Every structure is written in C-alpha cells, then in structure tokens.
Amino acid sequence: MGSRVAVFPAGRQDLYTRNRYSAAVASGGFLFVSGQVGSREDGSPEPDPEAQLRLAFQNLNAVLVAGGCSFDDVIDFTIYLTDPENDFAYWGTVAPEFWGEPPYPTLTGIGVTWLYGFRFELKVTARIPGETA
Numbered sequence: 001m002g003s004r005v006a007v008f009p010a011g012r013q014d015l016y017t018r019n020r021y022s023a024a025v026a027s028g029g030f031l032f033v034s035g036q037v038g039s040r041e042d043g044s045p046e047p048d049p050e051a052q053l054r055l056a057f058q059n060l061n062a063v064l065v066a067g068g069c070s071f072d073d074v075i076d077f078t079i080y081l082t083d084p085e086n087d088f089a090y091w092g093t094v095a096p097e098f099w100g101e102p103p104y105p106t107l108t109g110i111g112v113t114w115l116y117g118f119r120f121e122l123k124v125t126a127r128i129p130g131e132t133a
Helices: 014-021 049-066 084-098
Strands: 005-007 024-027 029-036 074-081 104-111 120-127
Touching: 024 049, 024 104, 029 049, 049 084, 049 120, 074 084
Parallel strands: 074 104
Antiparallel strands: 005 024, 024 029, 029 120, 074 120
16 A cells, blocks of 8 residues: 655644644645635635635645645646536636646536535645656
C-alpha cells in the first residue's frame, strides 16, 4: 500500500487541525485536494458571490502550490453550487483567471442544498509534476 502525505497551505493549518481533516493528501503521484471554499482568514464566507468564488480559487491555488502543483496539473475538477441556476454564471467570469491552458481538466458541476454557509466549493485531483504512480 502506498504512503499518504498530508499537505497544508501556509497559515491555515489551524482550520484543518480544528476540523480534523487535511487540505490535501499526496499519494501515488497524485494530489487529492479537499473541497475549498471562499473563506476569509477568520473562516467566514466572503459575502459577494463573485468575490467568494474568486477567493475559493485563491484558497485552492494555495493548497495546490503547497502540494507542488499548479492549475495546469489539475486533471479532475468538481464544483459544488448551492444555487446553480443563478451562480454558475460566475464560473464564466472567474474561472478563466485561474484555469490553465488546454487540454482542460474534466469538469463536474453539482447542485447541492448546503455548504456550511458558502455558495461554492471546489474539489480537485492533480498530477504531481515529476512523480509517477
């Protein structure tokens, strides 16, 4: 069985320790990232929906960097939305600011009823550069 290495972005480990999960786990040449939300430093949701999605991407980027990856290494991307009909439009505005070049990762959008007060959650799997499975 392969090993698992927990990955945490700088400055936010207390959040993960308090809630008893890892921001990401590196295993078998892949980085499995826990869902990232648009939380401010104090853990509260950013109230503006577009800014909240942008902050979720920034938080995701911090985890990817901590794991030795970038958005270009993402192979599978899932976005959870509490109001997909109204909020998916923000995707078209914010995602291109972070999305890498083609080929793009797979994308799944899922409508949910609750995300602990957040409107979006981003979950990815990335290939760690230079590692083999």
